[in-house]
Amino acid sequence: MSDRHDHDHDLAETLLGALDRFAADDGAALLVALDFDGTLAPLVDDPTASRMTPAARDAVDALGATAAERVRLAFVSGRDLEDLALRAAPPVGSYLVGSHGAQTGHATSDGLEAVPLELTAEEHETLTALRAALDEAVSGREGAWVQHKPSAAVLHTRLAGTEDTEAAVEAADAAAARLGLEAMHGKDVVEIAVLHTSKGEALERLRDVVGHDVGTGRVRVLYAGDDTTDEKAFAVLEAGDLALKVGDGDTLAPHRVAGADDVAAVLDRLRASFGAR
Numbered sequence: 385m386s387d388r389h390d391h392d393h394d395l396a397e398t399l400l401g402a403l404d405r406f407a408a409d410d411g412a413a414l415l416v417a418l419d420f421d422g423t424l425a426p427l428v429d430d431p432t433a434s435r436m437t438p439a440a441r442d443a444v445d446a447l448g449a450t451a452a453e454r455v456r457l458a459f460v461s462g463r464d465l466e467d468l469a470l471r472a473a474p475p476v477g478s479y480l481v482g483s484h485g486a487q488t489g490h491a492t493s494d495g496l497e498a499v500p501l502e503l504t505a506e507e508h509e510t511l512t513a514l515r516a517a518l519d520e521a522v523s524g525r526e527g528a529w530v531q532h533k534p535s536a537a538v539l540h541t542r543l544a545g546t547e548d549t550e551a552a553v554e555a556a557d558a559a560a561a562r563l564g565l566e567a568m569h570g571k572d573v574v575e576i577a578v579l580h581t582s583k584g585e586a587l588e589r590l591r592d593v594v595g596h597d598v599g600t601g602r603v604r605v606l607y608a609g610d611d612t613t614d615e616k617a618f619a620v621l622e623a624g625d626l627a628l629k630v631g632d633g634d635t636l637a638p639h640r641v642a643g644a645d646d647v648a649a650v651l652d653r654l655r656a657s658f659g660a661r
């Protein structure tokens with residue numbers, strides 16, 4: 385029995401219909417863009433321990449291996465690009481978007497090919513001030529810690545108690561306001577970047593890149609994500625695209641699944657639909 389039949393019973397009829405319509409558009413390039421944490425990899429306390437579920441891993445690899453000429457795979461994450469490439473081990477040919485759009489790259493047979501990220505002297509200075517402010521925000525607050533990225537700093541509070549979380553988040557928000565930066569609130573994280581980025585803008589750029597790559601003006605996008613920052617990506621989707629929310633929470637997405645293994649079932653279904661054409 386194929387994967388398609390193994391998993392179909394888990395997915396809502398409306399989603400199955402939408403997936404089949406998505407795959408059936410012969411004239412368009414199809415971009416399957418996937419968030420990483422909370423979408424393919426269940427959330428864990430230690431971000432360096434994140435990994436895709438076995439089903440998600442298999443589904444991503446299978447889709448990457450069998451992607452038809454007009455199908456492209458992308459990973460769109462808040463993670464630093466190199467970290468994303470390490471954790472996602474993307475199939476060759478995949479596009480990668482890191483740091484919510486500040487970093488881009490491509491998975492080649494020789495590894496990650498990244499577009500260098502360059503900050504101005506002023507942005508460097510702001511990043512230094514931001515890092516110092518967030519380090520100060522977590523000082524003495526048990527369980528709260530700061531993750532440093534090339535153009536951002538992230539306050540993590542997953543392991544902190546309510547009081548320490550509230551105080552650290554308040555301090556992070558104040559630092560962002562003082563430095564004229566936007567604070568992005570995700571799941572137990574506050575991410576502050578010195579570059580203006582969003583997954584929505586990144587996805588719009590990626591749609592253009594894929595259009596050029598495949599040689600068509602029509603690119604349909606399937607985007608799957610679990611967090612508030614993924615809503616920016618859902619917001620730029622158009623008629624004929626498919627938005628898939630993973631897990632609980634308010635969303636713009638018309639379709640929802642519970643977790644990474646359901647995302648795997650979605651990818652398996654898509655692959656079967658591509659193969660059937």
Ligand SMILES: O=P(O)(O)OC[C@H]1O[C@H](O[C@H]2O[C@H](CO)[C@@H](O)[C@H](O)[C@H]2O)[C@H](O)[C@@H](O)[C@@H]1O
Pocket residue numbers: 419420421422426427428429430431434460461462463464531538540542570571572573575611613
């Ligand atoms: O866009 P994503 O791929 O979802 O990345 C967003 C953030 O993911 C990581 O944090 C989240 O996952 C951690 C590991 O499961 C979890 O501990 C944390 O609470 C989550 O917010 C990553 O550490 C961040 O840098 C990303 O921005």
